[in-house]
Amino acid sequence: MGNLVIDINKLEMAASKLRAIAHPMRIAIIDLLNDSPKLSVTEIYEKLKIEQASASHHLNILKNKGVLISKREGKKIFYSLKNISLTEIIECINRCNED
Amino acid sequence: MGNLVIDINKLEMAASKLRAIAHPMRIAIIDLLNDSPKLSVTEIYEKLKIEQASASHHLNILKNKGVLISKREGKKIFYSLKNISLTEIIECINRCNED
């Protein structure tokens, strides 16, 4: 009785992951990466017409939340959607939205 | 190409729902309601030792996000977990946390 049924840490992780994704510029980044297997920071900031540092910042947020992965190849660092990818996330969202 | 795959509205709804739940006092409220089928606002604020208005605000947030439902009976208004309840939410969280 009265025992905490919900793990507040997991909740906060999930909430912060969704919050991270629910941002116009980051949606745009995810959208770009949904069409290309991988893109460098330069490609991303040029396509989206934002500053490099800004792109890096957003990419880092998405990486920290486990949405993206990065891999260096020569000079550049390429970002990709983490394999489990969007369909899983979207399924989760829809589940959360069921009323 | 470049078409928005994610519905930003659904994302924001899910994010805000999780954010609503991921709050210590609201977790406590959900926890209380997990043990009782229904509780009045008075019962809740007394058990949690918070102000009535504060309880009402939190309850309203949870109700707006579809976590709780309310029903008037005589003088009092009783809140309950919305039937789909916690197991669904917890499953969703765990899904979201899969790495």
Add this chain to the structure above:
DNA sequence: ATATTATTTCATAATTTTGTCAAAAACTTA
């Protein structure tokens, strides 16, 4: 070393969330 690419840090601005108070509303009972 130099140029390129990306990250990190820092300051600051903007936004969101919270808590509290007082007033209003909804309802019941006498």
Add this chain to the structure above:
DNA sequence: TAAGTTTTTGACAAAATTATGAAATAATAT
């Protein structure tokens, strides 16, 4: 109707979170 409960609402300031831009730093390739 008047008086008493119970709950909601709105307004406001404090606190916390998030966003943004500029400059410094790091890592790599040639």
